[in-house]
Amino acid sequence: MSRLTQVFADLQSDKRRALIPYVVAGDPSPEGTVSLLHSLVDAGADILELGVPFSDPMSEGPVIQKGHERALGNGMSLQRVLGMVAEFRKDNDRTPIVMMGYANPIERFGYEAFAAASAEAGVDGLITVDLPPEEVDAIDGALKAVGLDNIFLISPTTPEPRVQKIVERARGFIYYVAVKGVTGSAQLDTDEVARSVSLIREKTALPIAVGFGIKDATSASAVAASADAVVVGSALIAEMEQKAHSAEDLEEIQIHGAAVQLLQSIRAGVDSSPS
Amino acid sequence: MTSEVTPELFASVPDQDGRFGRFGGKFVAETLMSALADLEQLYARLKDDAAFQREFDEDLAHYVGRPSPLYEASRLSDAIGGARILLKREDLNHTGAHKVNNTIGQALLAKYMGKKRVIAETGAGQHGVASATVAARLGLDCHVFMGEEDIRRQALNVYRMKLLGAQVVSVTSGSRTLKDAMNEAMRDWVTNVDDTFYIIGTVAGPHPYPMLVRDFQSVIGREARAQSLAQYGKLPDALVACVGGGSNAIGLFHPFLQDESVAMYGVEAGGKGLETGEHAAPLSVGSPGVLHGNRTYLMQDDDGQILETHSVSAGLDYPGVGPEHAWLKDIGRVQYVAANDDEALAAFHRLTRVEGIMPALETAHAMAHAEKLAASMTPDQHIVVNLSGRGDKDILTVAALDGIEV
Numbered sequence: 001m002s003r004l005t006q007v008f009a010d011l012q013s014d015k016r017r018a019l020i021p022y023v024v025a026g027d028p029s030p031e032g033t034v035s036l037l038h039s040l041v042d043a044g045a046d047i048l049e050l051g052v053p054f055s056d057p058m059s060e061g062p063v064i065q066k067g068h069e070r071a072l073g074n075g076m077s078l079q080r081v082l083g084m085v086a087e088f089r090k091d092n093d094r095t096p097i098v099m100m101g102y103a104n105p106i107e108r109f110g111y112e113a114f115a116a117a118s119a120e121a122g123v124d125g126l127i128t129v130d131l132p133p134e135e136v137d138a139i140d141g142a143l144k145a146v147g148l149d150n151i152f153l154i155s156p157t158t159p160e161p162r163v164q165k166i167v168e169r170a171r172g173f174i175y176y177v178a179v180k181g182v183t184g185s186a187q188l189d190t191d192e193v194a195r196s197v198s199l200i201r202e203k204t205a206l207p208i209a210v211g212f213g214i215k216d217a218t219s220a221s222a223v224a225a226s227a228d229a230v231v232v233g234s235a236l237i238a239e240m241e242q243k244a245h246s247a248e249d250l251e252e253i254q255i256h257g258a259a260v261q262l263l264q265s266i267r268a269g270v271d272s273s274p275s
Numbered sequence: 276m277t278s279e280v281t282p283e284l285f286a287s288v289p290d291q292d293g294r295f296g297r298f299g300g301k302f303v304a305e306t307l308m309s310a311l312a313d314l315e316q317l318y319a320r321l322k323d324d325a326a327f328q329r330e331f332d333e334d335l336a337h338y339v340g341r342p343s344p345l346y347e348a349s350r351l352s353d354a355i356g357g358a359r360i361l362l363k364r365e366d367l368n369h370t371g372a373h374k375v376n377n378t379i380g381q382a383l384l385a386k387y388m389g390k391k392r393v394i395a396e397t398g399a400g401q402h403g404v405a406s407a408t409v410a411a412r413l414g415l416d417c418h419v420f421m422g423e424e425d426i427r428r429q430a431l432n433v434y435r436m437k438l439l440g441a442q443v444v445s446v447t448s449g450s451r452t453l454k455d456a457m458n459e460a461m462r463d464w465v466t467n468v469d470d471t472f473y474i475i476g477t478v479a480g481p482h483p484y485p486m487l488v489r490d491f492q493s494v495i496g497r498e499a500r501a502q503s504l505a506q507y508g509k510l511p512d513a514l515v516a517c518v519g520g521g522s523n524a525i526g527l528f529h530p531f532l533q534d535e536s537v538a539m540y541g542v543e544a545g546g547k548g549l550e551t552g553e554h555a556a557p558l559s560v561g562s563p564g565v566l567h568g569n570r571t572y573l574m575q576d577d578d579g580q581i582l583e584t585h586s587v588s589a590g591l592d593y594p595g596v597g598p599e600h601a602w603l604k605d606i607g608r609v610q611y612v613a614a615n616d617d618e619a620l621a622a623f624h625r626l627t628r629v630e631g632i633m634p635a636l637e638t639a640h641a642m643a644h645a646e647k648l649a650a651s652m653t654p655d656q657h658i659v660v661n662l663s664g665r666g667d668k669d670i671l672t673v674a675a676l677d678g679i680e681v
Contacts, residue, residue: 069449158305181306
C-alpha cells in the first residue's frame with residue numbers, strides 16, 4: 001500500500017481529515033527546509049506538499065511567488081529538491097510528500113529520469129499545475145511505471161463531463177481548487193466548495209483535498225466539513241515572511257515557529273469540524 | 276522531423292490539440308481550460324462566418340486603413356546595390372504597428388462572447404496601445420499588464436494607453452519585462468475568467484491563440500503577395516521579418532509558405548551578441564520547453580528556469596517564441612537568424628536618413644538583416660521586409676543610446 005493510501009485509510013478509520021501544508025523547497029533557506037518539514041509533521045501535518053521553485057509560477061499569488069523567487073535566489077534546483085526529500089526520508093518513512101510545480105523544470109530533467117529520481121528519493125505524488133489531462137500522457141506513463149501518483153486539479157470552472165474524464169485517470173487524491181484565482185486569493189465560498197466536492201464525490205472514491213484560499217482555523221474548519229483534506233500554503237508562508245521581518249538576527253527556527261504555530265491552530269480547526 | 280514537407284503540411288497545423296508538430300498545445304492551469312474550449316468553439320464557428328469576416332475586413336479597411344502599401348525603398352536598395360528592398364508598411368496602420376490587426380480581431384471575438392472587460396500584456400507598449408484603442412472604441416474596460424522596466428523604457432506608450440482610458444498595471448515580479456507581464460495577465464485571467472477576455476498580443480500562449488493571432492495577422496502576407504504580383508508581376512524572392520513572439524513574421528510568412536521559391540528569414544534580437552548570453556534569441560540558441568501555455572523554443576538554464584533576456588527593443592525582449600515558428604525552424608522552411616543591438620540601431624538610422632521612414636527598433640532588426648541579405652543578391656531579385664511598426668515610441672531610447680539628451 002502506498003504512503004498516500006495508507007494515510008487516508010488511517011484517517012478514515014479515525015474519522016479525521018488530513019491537513020496538508022505547502023511550503024516552497026529552499027524558502028526561507030535550503031538548509032532549513034528539511035527541519036521545517038519535520039516541524040510541520042510534528043505540528044499535525046498528515047501529508048506534505050513541497051513546492052518546486054520555478055522562475056514563472058503562473059498560478060501563484062504574490063506570497064508564494066516571492067517564496068519561489070527567494071528559493072531560486074538561494075540556488076535551488078529540481079535536483080536539490082529531490083535531495084531534500086531523500087534527506088527527510090532518513091527520519092520519516094511514513095508521511096507522504098507530494099511535489100507541486102510547473103512542467104518546464106521536469107521536462108528539462110526528462111520525464112523518465114525525473115520519475116525514477118523521485119521514486120528513489122521517496123516522493124509519493126506530483127501535481128503539475130500546467131499539465132492538464134490533455135498534456136499529461138508523457139509524464140503520466142513515466143510516473144505510473146515507478147508507482148508515483150499523478151494528482152489532478154479540478155476547478156470551479158471544470159464542466160461536469162470533464163470532471164468525469166479527470167477522475168477516471170486520477171490517482172492518490174483529487175485536488176479541488178476552491179477559488180477562481182491564484183493561490184492565496186481571498187474570496188473563499190465554502191458553500192460552493194461543499195457543492196462541488198459532493199459532485200466530485202459522486203464520481204470517484206478517491207479522497208478529495210481542497211486548497212487555495214484557506215488561511216486560518218475558521219476557513220479550514222468550514223472546508224473540512226466537506227473535504228477529506230485541507231491544503232494551506234500562502235498563509236504559512238506569509239506568516240514566516242512577517243516573522244522574518246519582525247526582528248533582526250532571528251534564528252531560522254524562530255521563523256519556522258510562526259508557521260508551526262499557525263498550522264497547530266489550523267489543525268485544531270480541522271479537527272473541530274463537524275463531519 | 277519525420278513528416279515530409281509538402282504544401283498540404285502547412286494547412287494541417289495546428290492539429291485539433293493545438294499542435295504544430297511537437298510544439299504548441301495547452302499547458303495551462305485547469306481553471307482556464309474551459310475558457311480556452313469556449314474560445315476554440317466560438318472561433319471554429321466564426322472563422323468561416325461571412326458576417327464575422329465582413330465585419331473584420333471592414334474594420335481593417337476603414338478603421339485601420341488597410342491595405343498598407345508595399346513600398347520600394349529605392350534609395351536604400353540603390354545604395355546597397357543588390358536585391359530591391361520592398362517595405363510592407365504596417366507602420367502606417369492606425370496606432371502605428373501591425374499589432375492592431377490582431378486586436379481588432381480579438382476584440383470582435385470578445386464582443387461576440389459578451390465580455391465586458393479585456394486584458395492584455397505588453398512589452399514595447401504597441402500591443403497595449405492597440406488593445407486600449409479597440410477597447411475605447413467598443414467601450415470595454417481595459418487593463419494592460421506591463422513590466423516595470425518596460426514602463427520606464429516606453430513612457431510615451433504608457434501615457435498613450437492612459438489617454439485611451441486603459442489602466443496600466445505595473446508588474447514588479449521576476450525580470451519585470453514582457454514575460455512577467457504575461458504571467459500577471461494569466462493570473463488576472465484565472466481570477467476574472469467569467470467576464471474577461473484575454474487579448475494575447477503574439478502567436479504564443481495556449482491553443483487556440485497561436486492559430487487565431489496568425490489568422491488575424493495573415494492579412495499582411497495576403498496583401499503583400501497580391502501587391503507583389505500586381506506591382507511587379509512576380510512573387511518576391513525572400514521575406515524578412517523580426518521575431519519576438521513572432522506575430523508580424525507569421526502574418527507575413529504564412530500566406531507564402533506554400534510558395535517554394537520564396538525564402539524566409541525570421542530575425543531575432545541578438546542583443547549584445549549571441550556569444551554574450553545577453554540576447555533574446557531562443558530559436559537561434561535556445562532549447563525546447565514549456566512556458567506560457569505552449570511548448571516551444573525557450574531561453575532557459577539547465578534546471579529549466581527561464582532566463583532573463585536582453586534586447587534594445589522591448590518588443591523583442593521575450594525568452595520564448597510562437598510554437599509555429601519553432602515548428603517552421605525544425606522543418607527547415609524558415610531560417611532564423613539574429614541581429615544585435617548595434618546592427619539594429621545602425622539600420623534604424625539608415626532607413627530614417629535614406630528613406631525618411633523611422634522604423635521601430637524591433638523592425639530595425641529585420642532591416643539590419645535585409646540589408647545584409649540584399650547585398651548577397653542581385654538587382655532583379657526582390658526582398659519584402661515587414662516594416663512592422665514606426666519608431667516614434669523609440670526616439671528617447673535611441674537618443675539615450677547615442678548619448679544625446681532630448
